[in-house]
Amino acid sequence: MKGPIIEVNGLRTSFRTDDGEIPVVNSIDFHINPGEVLGIVGESGCGKSVTSLSIMGLVPSPAGKVEGEILFKGVNIANASEAKMRKIRGNEIAMIFQEPMTSLNPVFTIGEQLVETLRIHRKWNKKQARQRAVEMLKLVGLGRAEELINEYPHQLSGGMRQRVMIAMAMICEPKLLIADEPTTALDVTIQAQILELMKNLNKETDTAIMMITHDLGVVAQMCERVIVMYAGKVIEEGQVQTIFRNPKHPYTVGLLQSIPDMRLKKERLYSIPGNVPRPGTSNQGCQFAPRCSHALEKCLSETPSLLEFDNGQQVRCWMYEDGKGAALHDSTIS
């Protein structure tokens, strides 16, 4: 297929609260090509989950409002009808979540939950669907699949449940898999196995993955291209290699410094001082300014726009207004 599988233009998702309508995702643009793994990173609370729910058409209504364009295979699905979205969800765009322990229904068997997804979208009979469910469980590396199918979620470990979630998401061979922090709740070894599995699935099928995480380590392992989000905005975008070697935005630099490095065995990990601003607190200037050690006068009053460099890297920071500022990287990482 030509062109991106999904293209998001000026997506703005806001919630109606007592303090008025507050944008949580504020005019973001990105695209994912067929078969590509795109990383979306950012600290918790910066709007990653809301972005994915906007694509799925699952932003809670009527409190939530989605504006902008979400082109799936070239067709705008932002605010599409429920009937239309139902045909896409689980079928062409599937999603897995952060909490494997609670994302499966405790009162239905693994088999029932897998078969159900298939029977929503395909006219298969029970036997065929069951057969396929067993195959999927094997595909995601679960042994004794024939028995597992009759077991309930509480009989499985967190890692196994996440594998079941992946099997369920992949059962209809979706074009896009949205993985919202799929390994955050798992311990390190299991995390590595799940990432390995997803990477293999991505290679074997032509399913593109939107890999949401707050961990750049996951991005390094999984993705070709990455988007860094901060306070509902894209603040940096580029090839993973470029961004790791030459991060431009001070926030990205901070994120990179807070990756645990096994070789250095530092006592305490670096973390960016301060917190993600609560949505709606300020709309003026650069959202990162209160936490930025490079902040200029201008940063507090005017919002920077996304600048593109020759290598395709994009950054939203006043320091690069003149197209320079490459010294930042060398001076901050020491």
Place this chain on the structure above:
Amino acid sequence: MFSYTVRRLGSLIPVLLGMAFIVFMMIRAIPGNPAQVILGQQATKEAVAAMTKELGLDKPWFIQFWDYLLGLLTGDLGVSLKTKSPVSEEIVPYLMATIELALIAMLIAVVIGVNAGIISAWFQNSWFDYAAMVIALIGLSMPIFWLGLMEQYIISIQWDLLPTTGRDNIRDPVEAITGLYLLDTLISGRVDQFSEVVKHLILPGLALATIPMAIIARMTRSSMLEVMRSDFIRTARAKGMRMFWVVYKHSLKNALIPVVTVIGLQTGLLLGGAILTENIFGWPGIGTYIYDAILSRDYPVIQSGILIIAFLFVMINLVVDLLYAAIDPRIKYK
């Protein structure tokens, strides 16, 4: 499930023994000689002595209890002082009448209550939600006897729509087969009698159903609201499932767990309420039977009536526990 059922039945034995003991002691807790009380102050000494012997009151209490238990095991509930016939035979038609009324009332309460609760939760804060919850609140604060009398006054007397009292048309009485008249009239193919029986059931059934219906509706609503916020509901929606099935399958089965407890509890309380309702609507059930026995101091009847109601309580509890295990797979493994 089978071993759970067996275990659960086993645990009933001490409960049933305790129940029998309490009922056994009741008649002995009457101040003075029960034989004297039963026979009245004018009775001769010989008569009292004979009655004491007849009741076995001259033996040590544990022998009496043993005899009483043996009697119960062989279905011997004693002899009515008033009619001189065995209580175990006399009580059956009354018992069936109560069971029929209670079943119909619970059916009305569960079907309407559960659905009202589901729809209220699904469309939270809609006009339906508000209306249903206001009606439920009114239903809750309504004394049964007052409701029963109002029903009779308006629907039967003013509008002349339904009969005021009884189970069937006195001029064309139903011939008991099982004692459940709805069933009996169908078995004997008497459609005219069936509709008479239905007409007689409506008012007492509604009066009895009102409070449990209100409680079930409120419980279902709050339980559904909680379940519908769960991660696995988001998963179900992300699969592309229709909202109807998300609500009636994935949410309801989880939400039913606390609702089943309430239904069990209300069924028990409803048996208590039945005594009052039966009185108002001249329903020839166990409430009426006990009530008459109290007026004529027919102790064996009172004793057995209470024992039977207590027994029904225990059975309802058993059914609730089994339902629990059937709904929630986690229970069996605890």
